[in-house]
Amino acid sequence: MRKLIMLALAGIVSSPVIHAEVGIPAKGGWPEYLFIESVTRAEAHDTATKIAQAIFAGRMVIFSQMGKLTDPNIGDKGYTGAVFEKQWRASVEHLQIDASPSQQRIMEKVFWAGKQAMDNNQDRLNVKGVAWKHFLPAKWEREMGSLLNARTGILTKQPARNYRNPVNIPDSAERETLTRFVQPGFDGAAHGTFAQMGKQEVYRYMEPIRLIPPCMGCHGKPQGELDMLGFEKDGLEINDVIGLMSVTIAVRD
Numbered sequence: 001m002r003k004l005i006m007l008a009l010a011g012i013v014s015s016p017v018i019h020a021e022v023g024i025p026a027k028g029g030w031p032e033y034l035f036i037e038s039v040t041r042a043e044a045h046d047t048a049t050k051i052a053q054a055i056f057a058g059r060m061v062i063f064s065q066m067g068k069l070t071d072p073n074i075g076d077k078g079y080t081g082a083v084f085e086k087q088w089r090a091s092v093e094h095l096q097i098d099a100s101p102s103q104q105r106i107m108e109k110v111f112w113a114g115k116q117a118m119d120n121n122q123d124r125l126n127v128k129g130v131a132w133k134h135f136l137p138a139k140w141e142r143e144m145g146s147l148l149n150a151r152t153g154i155l156t157k158q159p160a161r162n163y164r165n166p167v168n169i170p171d172s173a174e175r176e177t178l179t180r181f182v183q184p185g186f187d188g189a190a191h192g193t194f195a196q197m198g199k200q201e202v203y204r205y206m207e208p209i210r211l212i213p214p215c216m217g218c219h220g221k222p223q224g225e226l227d228m229l230g231f232e233k234d235g236l237e238i239n240d241v242i243g244l245m246s247v248t249i250a251v252r253d
């Protein structure tokens, strides 16, 4: 026995602890304990809808620039955060008209995050001689979502049927909604529900993201064929639901 203790102390015999599986989610709680921004119950749905629609509009603005952004012959594209923000705000003026003061404050932070994400990509975007520089609307959304979350606690995410980025792995609520959204008879209506995240009550809003023609080169047919980035194409069709715009926001009474 004494010999065993000596060996254990010397690190020769490992302690009799049963090693659990590694790399699995911790149980309980939620990593974000202080939600800086929150909404009233009455404004929850409308606010989440505005955030989702603003982000979606930002994606479309970037899409319209992809020809220029992937042109290998241009170095400095001049597509700064400020240039993008101006176009983006113009495309979502309708969302601002009836916004309450707290919604306006949140929207300003959404615009800030989107502009910042675009500024963060300038070195990448301005590389000359390379067409594909790993910048596209979904990446902008992921990065602006991370900035928005850091500043406000609001969570935005785009879980998908076949996610390419692991950040977009659907959680159980998202998986359930997405499963419903991809059924042939789905009526197209967004899904919103009050839920609990750790100690915080939240509103969870999910709306379908559908495919349009410019998406098909990567997410369309034939299934399994490699797209220009080396991912296998999803095999989906125009207008199919590919994923969700998921927004989670803290609720206060």
Ligand code: HEC
Residues within 6 Å of the ligand: 063, 136, 138, 139, 142, 158, 159, 160, 162, 163, 164, 165, 166, 168, 209, 210, 211, 212, 214, 215, 216, 217, 218, 219, 227, 228, 229, 242, 243, 244
């Ligand atoms: C050039 C290929 C390409 C095109 C075109 C494209 N995507 Fe993607 N898509 C990607 C890549 C790569 C990612 C992962 C981006 C990241 O987060 O780094 C992605 C991510 C996504 C995601 C998030 C889930 C995931 O896979 O991580 C959604 C939703 C999505 N795309 C929808 C669309 C829609 C809608 C269109 C058309 C409007 C479109 N994509 C066009 C390549 C493409």
